[in-house]
Amino acid sequence: MKLEPQAVLRFAITTVVVIVALLLCHALWRHYLYAPWTRDGRVRAEVVRIAPDVSGLVTRVPVIDNQEVKKGEVLFEIDPQRFQIAEQQAEANLNAAKAAARAAGANIDAVLASAAARKAEYDMRQEQAQRRQDLADVVPKEERTDARSAAVTARAVWEQAQASGHQANAAREQAEAAVVQAQVALDRAKLDLERTEVRAPVDGYVTNLDVRVGDYAATGSPRLALIDRHSYYIYGYFEETKLPHLRVGDPVDIRMLSGGIRLKGHITGVARGITDRDNPTGRDLLADVNPTFNWVRLAQRVPVRVDIDEASEPKGLILSAGMTVSIDVQPRRVLDKER
Amino acid sequence: MPREVALADALVPGLLLIYLGCLLVLWGIDTLIGRYGLYRYVWHPSLFRVAVFFVLFGAAGLLLYP
The missing domain is CATH 2.40.30.170 (Efflux pump adaptor protein, beta barrel domain)
Structure with missing residues (x-):
């Protein structure tokens, strides 16, 4: 059977076009899949979920929903009265602790003076006993023993006074520590008072504002969302x-x-x-x-x-x-x- | 060529426009070939037409669609 040239041409043209079409479609498919x-x-x-750091009644909400706020702007405020009272209390405690520390300091001076007196007394008794001891020929034995006992007693009293001095020192240190404690308590009360104003931590937009004047806001429970702009x-x-x-x-x-x-x-x-x-x-x-x-x-x-x-x-x-x-x-x- | 075009607020892939364009071009080519009787040189006209369409579509898609 002899192939006509025109038939071959017809077949070839169609085949080439079909193959090109397949290749192009494959390329396009890959492109679609991987581009x-x-x-x-x-x-x-x-999103920052704004929650108050202290609990209390909400007294002021100066922002409205979807408002743009700057960093540091007040979002809402919690009733500060209780925290003001707490601050005053802490201040009074601090003053009391300071007074106690001063009293402890004064006490130390008194105890030291007393110890010095005891020391002098002991020295005197000791010398007395020594003298009597040296004059053993003329002083009767009873008197010498008494003098020795008196010296020993004076020494004990002096040592007691010294111990009192240590005690007073410790008491003063305690009182000073109490002052620091009271100072810390005052700082904390001030911080609490400061935190009654809930402020924006970032520039952003108030969203989903769900806090009204009169609401009770509990520590740590988010009341509104702030979107960082x-x-x-x-x-x-x-x-x-x-x-x-x-x-x-x-x-x-x-x-x-x-x-x-x-x-x-x-x-x-x-x-x-x-x-x-x-x-x-x-x-x-x-x-x-x-x-x-x-x-x-x-x-x-x-x-x-x-x-x-x-x-x-x-x-x-x-x-x-x-x-x-x-x-x-x-x-x-x-x-x-x-x- | 954008990746997608908005048709009445619905974003559809830009390939759809290319597809429609290729259909038009194919219609034109088909008319030309038919007028000059060139289908004599084609073994299987329907297969040829489909293949030409895919050649057009593939080439246009690859070139215009980044």
């Missing part, structure tokens, strides 16, 4: 297939769902762990492994942290934590070539 971009990005921010960042949830094509420091294009605003940013980190959803702990502490298909596998998404370049933010931009953005990583080919 580092995602529509699954979220704006996030650091300098802390907005983006978490892009990239499929794991795309991770090899992005690196820390890569510039990214950010497009917000709200109004299509474009921002610039750069990658600052890749999460080094996500929960294994196929393996929660089941009953009896046994692994609860999902029976998945062998053919279909879903790429896990790994959070990649992107910091927004503030210079690229348009004026009046409203960023809310939780907004949706698309992220397109610009591969750093140019930078790599320079290297």
